[in-house]
Amino acid sequence: MIYITRRERFNAAHRLFREDYSDDKNLEVFGKCSNPNWHGHNYELFVTLKGEINPHTGFLVNLKTLSKIIRETVIAKLDHKNINLEVDFMRGKLASTENLAVGIWNELQDKIKALGADLHCVKISESENNSAEYYG
Amino acid sequence: MIYITRRERFNAAHRLFREDYSDDKNLEVFGKCSNPNWHGHNYELFVTLKGEINPHTGFLVNLKTLSKIIRETVIAKLDHKNINLEVDFMRGKLASTENLAVGIWNELQDKIKALGADLHCVKISESENNSAEYYG
Amino acid sequence: MIYITRRERFNAAHRLFREDYSDDKNLEVFGKCSNPNWHGHNYELFVTLKGEINPHTGFLVNLKTLSKIIRETVIAKLDHKNINLEVDFMRGKLASTENLAVGIWNELQDKIKALGADLHCVKISESENNSAEYYG
Amino acid sequence: MIYITRRERFNAAHRLFREDYSDDKNLEVFGKCSNPNWHGHNYELFVTLKGEINPHTGFLVNLKTLSKIIRETVIAKLDHKNINLEVDFMRGKLASTENLAVGIWNELQDKIKALGADLHCVKISESENNSAEYYG
Amino acid sequence: MIYITRRERFNAAHRLFREDYSDDKNLEVFGKCSNPNWHGHNYELFVTLKGEINPHTGFLVNLKTLSKIIRETVIAKLDHKNINLEVDFMRGKLASTENLAVGIWNELQDKIKALGADLHCVKISESENNSAEYYG
Amino acid sequence: MIYITRRERFNAAHRLFREDYSDDKNLEVFGKCSNPNWHGHNYELFVTLKGEINPHTGFLVNLKTLSKIIRETVIAKLDHKNINLEVDFMRGKLASTENLAVGIWNELQDKIKALGADLHCVKISESENNSAEYYG
Numbered sequence: 001m002i003y004i005t006r007r008e009r010f011n012a013a014h015r016l017f018r019e020d021y022s023d024d025k026n027l028e029v030f031g032k033c034s035n036p037n038w039h040g041h042n043y044e045l046f047v048t049l050k051g052e053i054n055p056h057t058g059f060l061v062n063l064k065t066l067s068k069i070i071r072e073t074v075i076a077k078l079d080h081k082n083i084n085l086e087v088d089f090m091r092g093k094l095a096s097t098e099n100l101a102v103g104i105w106n107e108l109q110d111k112i113k114a115l116g117a118d119l120h121c122v123k124i125s126e127s128e129n130n131s132a133e134y135y136g
Numbered sequence: 137m138i139y140i141t142r143r144e145r146f147n148a149a150h151r152l153f154r155e156d157y158s159d160d161k162n163l164e165v166f167g168k169c170s171n172p173n174w175h176g177h178n179y180e181l182f183v184t185l186k187g188e189i190n191p192h193t194g195f196l197v198n199l200k201t202l203s204k205i206i207r208e209t210v211i212a213k214l215d216h217k218n219i220n221l222e223v224d225f226m227r228g229k230l231a232s233t234e235n236l237a238v239g240i241w242n243e244l245q246d247k248i249k250a251l252g253a254d255l256h257c258v259k260i261s262e263s264e265n266n267s268a269e270y271y272g
Numbered sequence: 273m274i275y276i277t278r279r280e281r282f283n284a285a286h287r288l289f290r291e292d293y294s295d296d297k298n299l300e301v302f303g304k305c306s307n308p309n310w311h312g313h314n315y316e317l318f319v320t321l322k323g324e325i326n327p328h329t330g331f332l333v334n335l336k337t338l339s340k341i342i343r344e345t346v347i348a349k350l351d352h353k354n355i356n357l358e359v360d361f362m363r364g365k366l367a368s369t370e371n372l373a374v375g376i377w378n379e380l381q382d383k384i385k386a387l388g389a390d391l392h393c394v395k396i397s398e399s400e401n402n403s404a405e406y407y408g
Numbered sequence: 409m410i411y412i413t414r415r416e417r418f419n420a421a422h423r424l425f426r427e428d429y430s431d432d433k434n435l436e437v438f439g440k441c442s443n444p445n446w447h448g449h450n451y452e453l454f455v456t457l458k459g460e461i462n463p464h465t466g467f468l469v470n471l472k473t474l475s476k477i478i479r480e481t482v483i484a485k486l487d488h489k490n491i492n493l494e495v496d497f498m499r500g501k502l503a504s505t506e507n508l509a510v511g512i513w514n515e516l517q518d519k520i521k522a523l524g525a526d527l528h529c530v531k532i533s534e535s536e537n538n539s540a541e542y543y544g
Numbered sequence: 545m546i547y548i549t550r551r552e553r554f555n556a557a558h559r560l561f562r563e564d565y566s567d568d569k570n571l572e573v574f575g576k577c578s579n580p581n582w583h584g585h586n587y588e589l590f591v592t593l594k595g596e597i598n599p600h601t602g603f604l605v606n607l608k609t610l611s612k613i614i615r616e617t618v619i620a621k622l623d624h625k626n627i628n629l630e631v632d633f634m635r636g637k638l639a640s641t642e643n644l645a646v647g648i649w650n651e652l653q654d655k656i657k658a659l660g661a662d663l664h665c666v667k668i669s670e671s672e673n674n675s676a677e678y679y680g
Numbered sequence: 681m682i683y684i685t686r687r688e689r690f691n692a693a694h695r696l697f698r699e700d701y702s703d704d705k706n707l708e709v710f711g712k713c714s715n716p717n718w719h720g721h722n723y724e725l726f727v728t729l730k731g732e733i734n735p736h737t738g739f740l741v742n743l744k745t746l747s748k749i750i751r752e753t754v755i756a757k758l759d760h761k762n763i764n765l766e767v768d769f770m771r772g773k774l775a776s777t778e779n780l781a782v783g784i785w786n787e788l789q790d791k792i793k794a795l796g797a798d799l800h801c802v803k804i805s806e807s808e809n810n811s812a813e814y815y816g
Contacts, residue, residue, distance in 0.1 A: 032216035040176005058502025094330025194774025230602025304760035312720005352712035366466025440624035448584005488576035638738025
């Protein structure tokens with residue numbers, strides 16, 4: 001069993017808030033992250049796969065192929081976008097790093113399986129101090 | 137003559153566009169950065185001062201004092217904000233990294249002089265690949 | 273199950289030595305790290321929690337809250353301190369990165385549980401080449 | 409149980425290709441990495457050990473000792489070398505990051521055991537975006 | 545006057561040696577870097593431009609345009625290549641970081657001028673410890 | 681004219697204080713950095729040289745030679761030491777990053793000249809947020 005990790009990056013705007021909360025209540029619960037005018041991040045996405053090394057290539061999966069799939073499946077939807085307003089798989093969800101990790105997992109899982117590997121972990125770094133990991 | 141640099145960070149939303157351009161024209165000139173729904177970044181700000189070492193302290197300027205001034209003067213206005221909509225010193229300006237560096241320079245210059253040092257450089261990193269520097 | 277990680281930093285002095293060893297024996301066992309005049313590091317602390325995403329917030333735990341608890345509980349005791357002389361939870365222990373990870377785990381465990389999450393990992397980086405992780 | 413990680417670095421040339429493939433087929437399967445004139449990387453190697461903290465030293469294993477063993481056992485064979493042509497433990501294997509992680513694991517495992525610890529993970533970063541991990 | 549910097553990356557093989565030296569003499573002068581079987585690096589290239597901010601765009605130069613020019617002009621020639629054997633602008637030159645910085649400067653200078661800016665600096669990082677800068 | 685930079689690292693303890701100040705006064709002026717029990721840092725030292733490329737080697741100066749000189753001249757005196765108590769060239773000086781940069785410059789200047797290059801800059805990073813540069 002081997003594990004490989006590909007890092008991809010995207011820049012996006014988001015806001016943490018509940019529609020059923022007042023602005024004051026949102027500020028109390030979500031702090032500065034609830035700013036109605038949005039803020040944003042340089043997100044780093046780390047996708048880890050596990051499986052057997054293919055003896056014909058020495059690869060678990062060709063990282064170029066993996067990169068292409070991640071870019072087409074999730075980066076194209078997220079990069080230079082507003083996560084609350086424009087990302088289909090985040091519709092109706094709080095735009096937290098935790099939910100983003102779960103959402104990206106769900107988008108990628110089947111496409112990774114089709115490559116002959118298992119999705120092991122989706123990690124999102126929102127800043128140099130904050131990150132979330134989801135293992136399914 | 138000695139130079140000291142303090143790094144501070146802020147997260148913000150922005151959009152590159154001209155009001156006198158159509159959406160298509162904005163897309164042509166500014167690419168994905170013109171998204172009307174905003175996107176954002178983890179900005180890194182590097183403020184460099186120059187001057188003589190104070191023989192009583194061994195400092196050019198106490199970096200805690202410098203950090204406090206940068207945070208109160210510019211980070212408080214930028215962090216978790218929308219640069220186009222909410223930052224007074226960027227009003228009426230294109231929210232580019234270049235203009236941001238110049239804007240921050242103008243906000244800081246007098247306050248640095250009051251500390252007994254000269255502002256030497258304001259550098260902004262918008263991503264791990266892109267940055268701008270202004271020397272006045 | 274989701275995992276979140278918060279990074280905090282502290283600067284501290286320490287020394288690796290045993291009182292029951294001679295200086296020569298300490299030098300033999302602990303090398304330069306046994307210098308009786310101390311040396312120090314910029315430590316990075318990574319605290320990882322696991323648990324269920326709270327559907328009302330999208331968070332496992334608000335990272336601001338987590339940061340506050342880590343700072344009050346352990347950073348306040350460690351930052352700009354001498355680990356051998358001044359840190360209550362390291363008293364009588366060798367000031368190694370391994371023992372520091374265990375010590376910080378013990379300080380944090382109950383406070384994390386009170387937040388409604390489980391402490392999963394305490395990781396300490398002493399330098400860009402050396403780190404230790406403790407999982408309880 | 410504690411985990412410690414030591415990072416070491418090496419620079420090497422390699423090429424991904426199969427002798428039983430034509431140049432065109434190699435280009436199709438391995439892309440630019442199949443260049444017959446070689447290319448290279450600054451590899452980062454992270455070796456993680458697990459075991460009990462030695463109460464006499466506060467260490468799982470002295471990281472200086474671990475560093476020395478990693479350097480003598482694998483870095484000396486890899487640094488400033490051609491992985492395909494010059495590295496005994498990679499002979500006859502595709503010079504992928506995955507195979508390199510497995511190869512380094514096999515070289516190190518017994519020497520780590522002789523230190524009184526268990527080898528837990530060998531991680532290789534080939535670039536800031538690509539890495540592989542092997543846990544035996 | 546504003547300065548902007550774009551980072552690009554490439555992986556390449558190289559060797560430091562003189563044809564008029566024996567292998568022993570090359571080893572004496574260039575150390576491990578003279579290995580006849582090549583070694584390689586993950587190079588980081590930082591290209592800095594200076595000039596006036598365009599009031600219509602807020603840019604000195606659109607960094608996407610700059611990135612495209614750097615990639616087409618130099619990265620395409622260097623990435624996954626052997627610097628000694630395959631890079632036209634390094635032909636007949638020692639493949640040192642210093643000469644690479646000068647070579648890249650010469651390739652880029654006119655194309656930067658055509659963008660309406662001046663090339664200010666070409667910086668190459670060969671490893672986290674070693675870099676070279678050329679200012680023309 | 682070419683510029684090359686070598687990074688070296690050292691870990692040290694220090695304290696910012698004046699003997700002619702009371703503990704309270706030291707705390708007021710130097711903050712936590714005045715802790716009488718010391719604290720410490722992982723310092724990064726960047727030494728930049730300038731000069732002409734030697735046409736016989738392609739080097740300004742062999743970076744291995746430069747590294748050896750920096751290590752023998754300054755790192756050996758600083759690494760795992762107490763800057764206030766044990767470093768001859770810092771005796772009688774406040775152990776600030778600014779004074780350290782000047783002190784290291786003075787130690788290195790002649791030895792760099794003997795290599796056939798000019799010392800251009802000594803930069804010290806005390807943390808990821810704080811640094812000082814000296815140009816003579």
